[in-house]
Amino acid sequence: MFIKRIFSVLILMNIVVLAVSASDGVAIDTGATAWMLTSTALVLLMIPGLAMFYGGLVRTKNVLGTIMHSFAAMGVMSVLWIAISYSMCFGPNVAGGWFGWNSEFVFLKGLDESILASGVPEYVFSMFQGKFAIITPALIAGAFAERVSFKAYIFFIAIWGIFVYNPLCHWVWAEDGFLFNLGARGAIDFAGGTVVHISAGVSGLVAALYLGSRRGYPYKDIRPNNLVITMLGAGLLWVGWFGFNAGSSVSSGLSTAQALTATQAAAASGAIMWMIIEGIHQGKSTALGFASGILAGLVAVTPAAGVVQPYGALILGALASLICYFAIMLKNKMGYDDSLDAFGLHGVGGIVGAIFLVFFIRPSWMEEASVLAGGSWTIWQQLGVQALAVGIAIVYAGLSTLIIIFVVDKIFGFRSADKEEMQGLDRSYHGERGYGMLNPN
Numbered sequence: 001m002f003i004k005r006i007f008s009v010l011i012l013m014n015i016v017v018l019a020v021s022a023s024d025g026v027a028i029d030t031g032a033t034a035w036m037l038t039s040t041a042l043v044l045l046m047i048p049g050l051a052m053f054y055g056g057l058v059r060t061k062n063v064l065g066t067i068m069h070s071f072a073a074m075g076v077m078s079v080l081w082i083a084i085s086y087s088m089c090f091g092p093n094v095a096g097g098w099f100g101w102n103s104e105f106v107f108l109k110g111l112d113e114s115i116l117a118s119g120v121p122e123y124v125f126s127m128f129q130g131k132f133a134i135i136t137p138a139l140i141a142g143a144f145a146e147r148v149s150f151k152a153y154i155f156f157i158a159i160w161g162i163f164v165y166n167p168l169c170h171w172v173w174a175e176d177g178f179l180f181n182l183g184a185r186g187a188i189d190f191a192g193g194t195v196v197h198i199s200a201g202v203s204g205l206v207a208a209l210y211l212g213s214r215r216g217y218p219y220k221d222i223r224p225n226n227l228v229i230t231m232l233g234a235g236l237l238w239v240g241w242f243g244f245n246a247g248s249s250v251s252s253g254l255s256t257a258q259a260l261t262a263t264q265a266a267a268a269s270g271a272i273m274w275m276i277i278e279g280i281h282q283g284k285s286t287a288l289g290f291a292s293g294i295l296a297g298l299v300a301v302t303p304a305a306g307v308v309q310p311y312g313a314l315i316l317g318a319l320a321s322l323i324c325y326f327a328i329m330l331k332n333k334m335g336y337d338d339s340l341d342a343f344g345l346h347g348v349g350g351i352v353g354a355i356f357l358v359f360f361i362r363p364s365w366m367e368e369a370s371v372l373a374g375g376s377w378t379i380w381q382q383l384g385v386q387a388l389a390v391g392i393a394i395v396y397a398g399l400s401t402l403i404i405i406f407v408v409d410k411i412f413g414f415r416s417a418d419k420e421e422m423q424g425l426d427r428s429y430h431g432e433r434g435y436g437m438l439n440p441n
Helices: 002-019 030-055 060-090 103-108 122-144 150-173 193-211 227-249 254-282 287-301 310-334 342-360 363-373 379-412 418-423 425-430
Strands: none
Touching: 030 060, 030 122, 030 227, 060 103, 060 122, 060 150, 060 425, 122 150, 122 193, 122 342, 150 193, 150 379, 150 425, 193 287, 193 342, 193 379, 227 254, 227 287, 254 287, 254 310, 287 310, 287 342, 310 342, 342 379, 363 379, 418 425
């Protein structure tokens, strides 16, 4: 009986070892894996959060159509990610380093037993990164809300993901990407300042300018249909951003805690700064302003979360809120119709975070950079690297988006017809109404 028990224990131990080991002998870090699974779910939660944030800001007749822009991205971009985009983003350099490619990553067929050096199954890392590929084109939709063909939008985000997001992701986050290796330690983009927010914001601006304004803008009074939904969406985005930033450590340790703390600090300071500015400038602090401040702070800290201390995150959040506020005021004076301020919040906020983070980098990060540089590495040298990365992201995303929109427009007609726009996206493209029998106008 004793021997049988010993034998049973040995079998159980063998099962446990097999369960936590890869085919190449790398042990699974269950703590890091559990956090990455949680982070993946949190980032996915941001998509319905964004849908609610955007959906509440448009008119009643466009609420479902706007929400569908975010949800459609969940389907389209997920299929593309599994099929080819993960390979294009994280495969070895091809085409002179323009994008990556690994046939073993196509349809994720080579990931079945792959464990990363961090102890996280590559499936989990792939699914986590795939959520970034979903939310980025969904952010763009805020710039041209209430005036685009749904069919054209579907083709646009698919093409944009392949030719804009995937190369940018490869340049910044793949180990052989040229921006990843620029300077001493590469261009700093911890969780998507350039890859996500600058690319989405600039692309949104290009799309808004190409399409022109909504009917009646800016003379017709265009008001949000439900700010309660918008506020709830902002809350979900704040919660989900902990996975967005802290999950980008691909670990469950000190760097995770640092990124999470910086995220909270920047969001809070951004919201408070917007309230102060609005109170001084307009005499009232609005709920929409508070939500906008949250986003400005979160966007700015996204590239910086892994390298700045809490005081730096507080300053970045407040600074981004200040600059984004005046960027939106400038938009109103210039008269272009970035419907939901995709560029004013995400584009401008991403630029602020990617550039100004250099003044708050941890000394230990700079010391390591100096060692790798074989001498000294200063914040001014890193500033040059950051500025170059931002410039490349702006130019590449802007020009590529213009070409893609032109092609899609010629084939499908990107902008809604006057009749469709007057009826609203809900009835024109989905045959539904968001609020039942309420007047859609």
